Amino acid sequence: MSTSPTPSERERSDAEAKAREKEEQAKLPYKWTQTIKDLDVAVPVAGTLRGKDIEVVMTKTKLKVAxxxxxxxIDGDLTHAIKVDESAWTLESVSGGGKEVSIHLDKSNKMEWWNAVVTNAEYKIDTSKVVPENSKLGDLDGETRGMVEKMMYDQRQKEMGKPTSEEEGKMDMLKKFQAQHPEMDFSNAKFS
Structure with a gap:
């Protein structure tokens, strides 16, 4: 009979996995970070290089940096699609006299965590362990914000035992129908 890991065992296991992941990521020839909206890649290069020495090819689904x-x-298919027009790269000086190719990738799907920059990456992260940064409703685009606000409203309504926005809409339609058809008897009607 198997038992669930205790919270301390789970914590230790997560810490070990995180340390192993960090070690694997350190072996990559680049560093990368992400938010739910975008991804940034930094490739350290010699301080003597200039922009014309660097080759960066970005398409909706591929990335090459050399x-x-x-x-x-880096040379491979991106884990997910990007918006090429919103993505860019620069060559920047860093402390110690070196430089880095700094690449900003704007994700096409702003609701998705990437487990790697490219699909052929040797090391991938466990996206189930990604802890998103706190965001505010104001950070979201109009459509997403409206959807989140509706979900929050419906959740509060359910917690108070009140109808959700969808149920309220159905009740409003029924009231309008009843007002338009006073000759009909709705006294025995059942609604689910």
Missing amino acids: IKGQEPF
Whole structure:
């Protein structure tokens, strides 16, 4: 008979997995971070390089980053699609005299965590352990914000035993129908 791990065992297991993941990510020739909306990649390069020495190819589904004439740092299919027009790269100086190719990728699907930058990445992260940054309703686009506000309203209504926005809409339609058809008897009607 198997038993569930205790909270301390689960915590230790999660900590070990996180340490292993961090170690694996450190072996990559680049660093990357993400939010639910975008992804940033930093590729360290020699301080003597200039923009014309760097080759960055970005399409909706592919990314290649290399020093011209050398083996690429990244070359593969992106884990998910990006908005190319909203994505960009720069070559920036960093402390210690080096430089880095800084790449900003704007995710097409703003509701999805990536487990790697490219599908052929040697190391992938466990996206179920991603802890999102706190966001405010104001950070969301209009359509998403409306959807979230409706879900929050419906949740509060359910907790108070009141009808959801959808149920309220049905009741309003029924009241209008009853007002338009006073000759009909709704006294024995049952609604589910």
